[in-house]
Each structure stands twice: as structure tokens, then as C-alpha cells.
Amino acid sequence: MSKSRLPARHQIERTTRFCTWRWTPVHYSLLFYLSPEDFAARADPEKGKTFLGAFLPYMRALRDAGVLVARAGLQPPETATTLRQQGDKRLVQDGPYAETKEQLGGLFVIDVPDLDTALEWAARYPGKIVEVRPNVKPVE
Amino acid sequence: MAAHGDPRQARGLAADGGAPPVDRPLPPHAGGRGRPAADEAQRVAGAGAALPDERLKLLFICAHPAIDTAVRTPLLLQTVLGLDAARIASAFLVKPATMGQRLSRAKAKIRDAGIRFELPDAAELRPRLDAVLEAVYAAYGAGWDDAAGADPRRKDLAAEAIELGRLLRRLMPGEPEAQGLLALMLHCEARRNARRSAAGAYIPLSDQDPARWSRPMIQEAEQLLAEAAQGRRPGRFQLEAAIQSVHAQRAVTGATDWEAVALLYEGLVRTAPTIGALVGRAAAVAEAYAPRRGWALLEEIPAEAVERYQPYWAVAAHLLTRLGRPGEAAAAYDRAIGLSQDPAVREYLGRHRAS
Numbered sequence: 001m002s003k004s005r006l007p008a009r010h011q012i013e014r015t016t017r018f019c020t021w022r023w024t025p026v027h028y029s030l031l032f033y034l035s036p037e038d039f040a041a042r043a044d045p046e047k048g049k050t051f052l053g054a055f056l057p058y059m060r061a062l063r064d065a066g067v068l069v070a071r072a073g074l075q076p077p078e079t080a081t082t083l084r085q086q087g088d089k090r091l092v093q094d095g096p097y098a099e100t101k102e103q104l105g106g107l108f109v110i111d112v113p114d115l116d117t118a119l120e121w122a123a124r125y126p127g128k129i130v131e132v133r134p135n136v137k138p139v140e
Numbered sequence: 141m142a143a144h145g146d147p148r149q150a151r152g153l154a155a156d157g158g159a160p161p162v163d164r165p166l167p168p169h170a171g172g173r174g175r176p177a178a179d180e181a182q183r184v185a186g187a188g189a190a191l192p193d194e195r196l197k198l199l200f201i202c203a204h205p206a207i208d209t210a211v212r213t214p215l216l217l218q219t220v221l222g223l224d225a226a227r228i229a230s231a232f233l234v235k236p237a238t239m240g241q242r243l244s245r246a247k248a249k250i251r252d253a254g255i256r257f258e259l260p261d262a263a264e265l266r267p268r269l270d271a272v273l274e275a276v277y278a279a280y281g282a283g284w285d286d287a288a289g290a291d292p293r294r295k296d297l298a299a300e301a302i303e304l305g306r307l308l309r310r311l312m313p314g315e316p317e318a319q320g321l322l323a324l325m326l327h328c329e330a331r332r333n334a335r336r337s338a339a340g341a342y343i344p345l346s347d348q349d350p351a352r353w354s355r356p357m358i359q360e361a362e363q364l365l366a367e368a369a370q371g372r373r374p375g376r377f378q379l380e381a382a383i384q385s386v387h388a389q390r391a392v393t394g395a396t397d398w399e400a401v402a403l404l405y406e407g408l409v410r411t412a413p414t415i416g417a418l419v420g421r422a423a424a425v426a427e428a429y430a431p432r433r434g435w436a437l438l439e440e441i442p443a444e445a446v447e448r449y450q451p452y453w454a455v456a457a458h459l460l461t462r463l464g465r466p467g468e469a470a471a472a473y474d475r476a477i478g479l480s481q482d483p484a485v486r487e488y489l490g491r492h493r494a495s
Contacts, residue, residue: 053490054477054486054490056474057473057474057475057477057478057486058477058478059478060474060475060478061474061475061477061478061479062478064447064475064478065447065448115235115238116233116234116238119233119234119235120233120448123233123481124478124479124480124481126483126486
């Protein structure tokens with residue numbers, strides 16, 4: 001939650017106290033995709049420093065601007081296990097669900113007012129591929 | 141530092157390499173005064189926007205006060221230069237489908253609001269011209285940021301913005317600000333090749349080799365600025381061009397007259413107090429007088445205005461280093477790196493943070 005927008009939120013809650021409508025934040029997810037080389041570089045003690053040298057400032061900028069809601073970095077796709085329900089059969093497989101060259105490497109959930117601002121943050125991501133998606137509003 | 145002379149709100153872009161429709165033959169019929177603008181926009185754009193005065197009217201329609209500021213530049217790129225929505229979306233960092241909708245909505249607004257296809261009256265011309273110049277400069281800014289980057293086609297949008305600037309200057313020869321804008325864009329463009337080393341590393345203005353600047357472009361810009369000065373109506377774009385002119389003098393004198401730069405920024409802050417001008421003034425004052433004085437000016441800028449403004453943090457990092465405050469400098473470097481969209485700039489700042 002951005003500090004600068006807090007008063008507005010309180011104001012909305014106060015003025016709408018008698019309404020059924022409630023303030024719900026729209027979050028955006030920045031899903032970053034990494035190549036096998038990127039995953040390898042991230043795990044390598046020496047190359048990992050270069051990777052983090054670009055990545056940590058980006059994460060701190062997100063945090064310091066007050067937009068970072070959640071984050072997760074994922075281990076490489078070969079560590080994945082995929083479960084599938086086919087009719088009444090359950091299938092457990094090694095590896096990720098989709099066999100693409102680039103794989104999901106992690107994600108940030110950010111709280112920004114609109115997609116344009118989310119894209120602005122995505123453009124600062126120091127990697128090659130990042131997908132931006134609005135999150136569905138939380139059910140409760 | 142990064143703030144000097146970089147067109148603000150600069151962004152990456154894609155290009156289709158199409159030549160701007162500037163010097164095509166005249167269409168068989170000319171537009172009458174007072175026709176609904178949307179029809180005219182459609183017709184003129186379809187005809188390759190060939191009649192110079194029609195293009196001028198289009199420029200003024202795209203920058204009409206009824207049109208949302210954010211969509212003015214995309215609209216003129218589409219209607220005057222015929223760029224497609226997808227390319228414009230990449231340049232302005234907007235989802236292509238959204239950009240398509242915004243352009244359609246703006247055109248519907250022109251139609252529904254009954255905006256006439258005509259030039260504004262003399263009394264209204266000046267403020268409307270400012271909006272037109274602003275929109276053209278934003279087009280140049282969109283073509284600037286990673287212009288020297290990996291994609292050679294990316295040159296095109298900046299080139300097309302300059303083409304628009306030439307058109308404006310030709311159609312409004314007595315307007316010093318139109319001359320100033322063109323001079324500004326040419327000064328920036330003259331340095332395009334000097335902004336990257338052979339290996340692709342970012343080179344800030346103060347470290348650039350003047351031998352790699354384009355002399356013909358600098359000469360043209362200087363001439364425009366001299367012409368503009370004869371109008372005796374200084375303005376924001378003339379001031380910004382004059383700042384770039386001082387930097388360009390280094391090619392001749394071998395040194396930058398930072399006092400002159402600081403003085404011009406002072407004028408700019410009084411004419412157009414944008415965040416970019418405030419940060420530029422702080423950087424120039426630090427170079428001309430003392431880092432302490434520049435830092436004091438930086439500190440005056442409200443924190444919420446620079447939360448996401450990369451040049452502020454780059455200048456702050458530089459000044460804090462010079463003031464012998466390494467801890468704060470490192471934090472400012474991190475912030476500047478985290479806010480950079482350009483990998484070469486990130487790499488440059490990372491190197492300075494470490495040293």
C-alpha cells in the first residue's frame with residue numbers, strides 16, 4: 001500500500017460507511033520468465049552476484065516506492081512436480097506444466113493505480129521477459 | 141549526469157521504418173474552413189496529409205484542450221505521420237489494445253464535441269501552440285531513451301518528431317518557440333552516436349567525445365537559435381535549446397561553461413518549473429559552484445515528486461559521493477539503478493556505485 005494514497009483510502013471508507021460498496025485494491029502481477037542460462041547464472045556464486053547486482057536495486061525501488069505487496073523467486077523448472085487430474089485418475093509428473101524454453105522464474109505482486117503504471121514498473125525490470133497481469137479482485 | 145539534456149519522459153519504442161509522409165504531391169481537393177474535424181482528420185490522413193496547412197490544422201486539433209493531454213502525442217503521430225497504434229503503444233509503454241481504444245475515443249471526442257477543422261484565433265493561438273510544441277517534443281522524447289540501443293529501427297520515431305518540428309517551423313516561421321524546439325531536438329540528436337561506446341556502454345554527456353557529435357546538426361541548431369533570438373520572445377524551448385548550445389560549445393572550447401548552464405536553468409525554472417528543470421539546475425549549480433549548493437537545491441524538491449524520477453536519484457548519488465557521504469550515495473545509486481529502464485545506464489551506475 002502506497003503511503004501517499006493511504007489518506008484517500010480512509011476517506012473513501014469514511015464517506016462510504018453507509019454503502020455496501022467497499023474499497024478493493026487492484027493488484028498487478030509481474031511474472032518474470034528466465035531462460036535456462038538465466039537460471040544457471042542465478043544459481044552460480046560468481047554470476048549470481050551480477051544477477052543480484054541488478055535485481056536487488058529493482059526490488060528495493062519497488063519496496064521504497066511503497067508498491068511491493070508480495071514477491072517470490074522460484075527454483076529452476078527441473079525442480080518442479082506437476083499434478084494432473086484426468087477423469088478419476090491422478091497423474092504426477094516430473095517437471096513444469098508447460099515445456100517452453102523460458103520458464104517462470106518468480107513474481108512480484110504490486111499495488112499501483114493502473115496498468116500504465118504497472119507497465120512502467122515492468123519496463124524497469126532488469127531481465128529480458130516480464131509478463132504483466134491484473135490480479136482478480138480478492139473474493140474476501 | 142543523466143538529467144542533462146535528456147528529453148524527459150523518454151521511453152523505448154518500436155518502429156516500422158516507414159518514411160514520414162511529408163513531401164508527397166497535393167491531393168486533388170483542399171479542405172474547406174470549418175468542416176467537422178474528424179472527417180477532415182480521416183480524409184487528410186488518408187491522403188497522406190499532403191497539404192502543409194492541413195497538417196498544421198491537424199496538429200492543432202490533436203493538441204486541442206478538449207483532448208486528454210496523454211493522448212495528444214499518440215494522436216498526432218497517428219493522424220499526421222500515419223504511425224500505427226501498435227508502434228505508438230510500444231513507444232509510450234501502453235498495452236496496444238488500450239492505445240487503440242484511447243485513439244478511437246479521442247477521435248470520437250473530436251467528432252462529438254464538434255471540434256472544427258480550423259486554426260485557432262490569434263488570441264488563442266499562443267497557448268494552443270504551446271500544447272502543439274509539447275506534443276511534438278514528447279514524440280521526440282519517446283524516440284530518445286534507448287535510441288542508441290540494440291534496435292536500429294528505433295531511430296525512426298525521433299527522426300519523425302524532428303520532421304514534425306521542421307514542418308511546424310516552416311508553417312509558423314515567425315514563432316521563436318517553434319524554432320527553439322527544433323534547435324533543441326537537433327542538439328540532442330547531434331549526440332546520438334556519442335551516447336554509447338563501441339561496446340555499447342552508456343556515456344554521459346560530460347564524458348562524451350565531441351568529435352562524435354554531428355557538426356551539421358549542431359550548426360543548424362545554432363542558426364535556428366540565433367533566428368529565434370531575433371523574435372525577442374524567450375520561452376521554455378529556446379531556453380532548453382540554449383542549455384544544449386552551451387554544452388555543444390565544448391566541441392570548440394574544450395570546456396563546459398557550467399555557470400552559463402546554471403544561469404539558463406535558473407531561467408528555465410522560472411519559465412517552466414518541471415521536476416526535470418529543478419534537477420538539471422541542481423546538477424548545474426553543483427558543477428558551477430559547489431556540490432553542497434547543488435545538494436541544497438536537490439533537497440528542496442518535494443520527496444513525493446521524485447519517488448519514481450530516475451534522474452533525481454542519479455544526480456543525488458553523484459553529489460553525495462562528491463560530498464563524502466558514501467552510505468547515502470550507495471543507497472541513491474541503488475534507487476537510480478532500480479528505476480532505470482536502460483540496461484546500459486544500469487550498468488554505468490553500478491560501476492560508479494562500486495568505485
